[in-house]
Amino acid sequence: MTDYNEIQQDIVDEFSVFEDWLDRYNYLIELGNDLPAIDPKYRTNEYLINGCQSKVWLHADLVEGKLLFNADSDAIIVKGIVALLIKLMNKRTPAEILENDLFFIDGIGLRQNLSPTRSNGLLAMVKKMRLYAMAYQARENQNKES
Amino acid sequence: MKMGLNIKQIRSDFPILHQQVYKKPLIYLDNGATTQKPKVVIDTVRELQETLNSSIHRGVHYLSEQMTSRYEAARETVRAFLNAASTNEIIFTSGATGSINAVAFSFGEKYVTAGDEIVISEMEHHSNIVPWQMLCDRKGASIKVIPFNDNGELILEKLDDLLTDRTRIVALTHASNSMGTINPVKEVIKKAHAKGIPVLIDGAQMVQHGEVDVRELDCDFYIFSSHKIFGPTGSGVLYGKESILEELPPYQGGGDMVDQVTFEGTSYNTLPFKFEAGTTNYTGAIGLAAALDYLHSIGFEAIGRYEQELTGYTMEKLGGIDGLKIYGKAANRISVFSFLMQNIHPYDAGMILDKMGIAVRTGTHCTQPVMDHFGIDGTIRASLVFYNTVEEVDALIEGIQRTIQMLA
Numbered sequence: 001m002t003d004y005n006e007i008q009q010d011i012v013d014e015f016s017v018f019e020d021w022l023d024r025y026n027y028l029i030e031l032g033n034d035l036p037a038i039d040p041k042y043r044t045n046e047y048l049i050n051g052c053q054s055k056v057w058l059h060a061d062l063v064e065g066k067l068l069f070n071a072d073s074d075a076i077i078v079k080g081i082v083a084l085l086i087k088l089m090n091k092r093t094p095a096e097i098l099e100n101d102l103f104f105i106d107g108i109g110l111r112q113n114l115s116p117t118r119s120n121g122l123l124a125m126v127k128k129m130r131l132y133a134m135a136y137q138a139r140e141n142q143n144k145e146s
Numbered sequence: 147m148k149m150g151l152n153i154k155q156i157r158s159d160f161p162i163l164h165q166q167v168y169k170k171p172l173i174y175l176d177n178g179a180t181t182q183k184p185k186v187v188i189d190t191v192r193e194l195q196e197t198l199n200s201s202i203h204r205g206v207h208y209l210s211e212q213m214t215s216r217y218e219a220a221r222e223t224v225r226a227f228l229n230a231a232s233t234n235e236i237i238f239t240s241g242a243t244g245s246i247n248a249v250a251f252s253f254g255e256k257y258v259t260a261g262d263e264i265v266i267s268e269m270e271h272h273s274n275i276v277p278w279q280m281l282c283d284r285k286g287a288s289i290k291v292i293p294f295n296d297n298g299e300l301i302l303e304k305l306d307d308l309l310t311d312r313t314r315i316v317a318l319t320h321a322s323n324s325m326g327t328i329n330p331v332k333e334v335i336k337k338a339h340a341k342g343i344p345v346l347i348d349g350a351q352m353v354q355h356g357e358v359d360v361r362e363l364d365c366d367f368y369i370f371s372s373h374k375i376f377g378p379t380g381s382g383v384l385y386g387k388e389s390i391l392e393e394l395p396p397y398q399g400g401g402d403m404v405d406q407v408t409f410e411g412t413s414y415n416t417l418p419f420k421f422e423a424g425t426t427n428y429t430g431a432i433g434l435a436a437a438l439d440y441l442h443s444i445g446f447e448a449i450g451r452y453e454q455e456l457t458g459y460t461m462e463k464l465g466g467i468d469g470l471k472i473y474g475k476a477a478n479r480i481s482v483f484s485f486l487m488q489n490i491h492p493y494d495a496g497m498i499l500d501k502m503g504i505a506v507r508t509g510t511h512c513t514q515p516v517m518d519h520f521g522i523d524g525t526i527r528a529s530l531v532f533y534n535t536v537e538e539v540d541a542l543i544e545g546i547q548r549t550i551q552m553l554a
Contacts, residue, residue, distance in 0.1 A: 021168055021501035022498065022501055022502075022548075022552070025497065025498055025501065025552065026552060029494075029552060029553065053492070053493045053508060053509045053524065054491060054493040074491055074523075075491040075493040075494045076491065076494050076553060077493075077494045077497050077498075078493065078494075
């Protein structure tokens with residue numbers, strides 16, 4: 001599998017061809033539309049990360065030591081960014097997610113979408129993805145010890 | 147369209163409007179959130195900081211005396227703007243929210259007890275809901291709500307039943323920040339007064355669109371923010387009838403609001419100082435006065451006429467877009483427009499419009515009950531003032547159409 005940071009760099013390179021902001025958004029809309037909708041059983045308040053303006057749902061499983069993310073948003077551009085996060089983090093070990101910095105969002109000029117005041121649920125989602133990784137890592141370590 | 151204002155001249159008074167964002171000319175249509183400042187306001191604040199800064203009402207020295215007289219002159223400017231009877235009725239606060247909280251606390255402490263009722267409307271900003279809820283929690287009182295119809299107009303027939311012998315105060319917005327409705331406040335005040343109930347009017351969204359005469363309205367309290375009427379942020383006004391303010395206890399203790407202080411007790415200063423504890427935002431208040439002077443120089447009547455034309459034009463253009471739904475269609479309205487396009491999420495639309503240089507607001511606009519009324523999560527809101535133009539409305543319409551193409 002491609003290196004974690006290589007994927008991030010690929011995304012940055014992909015976006016660098018867009019000169020116009022609206023082209024960038026068009027691409028995100030495409031990615032958002034292509035991301036399969038979340039399993040309805042996870043589109044519930046239990047898995048909701050509530051932003052003030054848009055909602056994000058997130059669920060993660062650990063299968064054979066790798067994280068499987070399931071996520072969705074009610075806003076399509078946010079969903080496009082969610083799709084990029086999933087592309088990067090899906091089927092990764094908790095260690096890979098925790099050891100690497102997340103730089104691609106900054107690199108494609110979407111950093112403002114991750115500021116705490118943006119209230120679109122994305123910042124909280126990134127934190128939650130890392131929390132899942134931490135929790136599963138802790139559980140794995142515990143299993144090894146016992 | 148015939149326009150009574152020299153818009154080119156007016157726009158040149160606002161430095162911030164002449165810039166590009168994302169390489170597009172800025173089109174600022176988020177005036178309901180905050181308005182931009184004319185150069186005269188910016189210059190006034192700078193001049194005060196550079197030449198006069200000094201604590202008011204305290205010093206014996208030159209700067210303090212000068213600043214104090216400018217501050218008190220600002221109070222007179224605000225009095226004249228509202229046509230209040232006396233400067234004793236003009237309290238400077240931190241903003242509209244601060245003003246409502248002050249009344250909810252002071253009035254509530256004095257007059258509200260368990261079982262009492264506060265009447266507000268379904269279209270209030272959270273700032274005119276939450277302070278009253280906090281009061282109700284403290285006192286065991288309850289909130290009663292005047293509903294609105296699907297056009298966004300108050301259903302006044304319900305008011306008679308809502309005004310009971312337990313109603314202590316009515317708190318109503320003059321104009322809705324999310325739907326643009328101008329409420330028939332005079333009628334509400336008349337009905338409430340017939341039963342001896344005082345009325346607070348939230349003018350945060352009204353004062354920037356037209357002149358207000360508190361004596362003609364006969365309201366008991368009137369409040370607004372400086373930053374929404376082209377003045378500096380962090381400043382606001384609480385108007386209260388002198389006879390009522392005299393009876394109310396102060397809501398904050400501190401310097402300047404006292405007469406005599408001993409450890410046994412304190413006697414309070416007279417109006418309006420009783421309600422201005424601590425070092426006030428004097429540059430904000432004087433900046434607000436500069437903004438009001440500026441508006442006077444243009445003329446409220448001309449501003450009102452121009453905005454009404456702009457409003458008619460915008461409503462017509464928005465109404466012509468296929469699949470666009472306007473929330474709040476009251477005929478008597480300010481230039482604030484809430485809408486949704488087909489099934490497009492307002493946040494997506496706001497992000498795309500932003501990249502076209504168009505600043506709108508998306509979300510609930512701090513009026514969640516209004517969104518609940520329509521069964522929606524939020525809207526896109528364009529809010530215009532007199533420095534906005536027909537060309538900007540056309541750009542908005544074009545932006546909306548392009549957004550629909552991208553998202554629908």
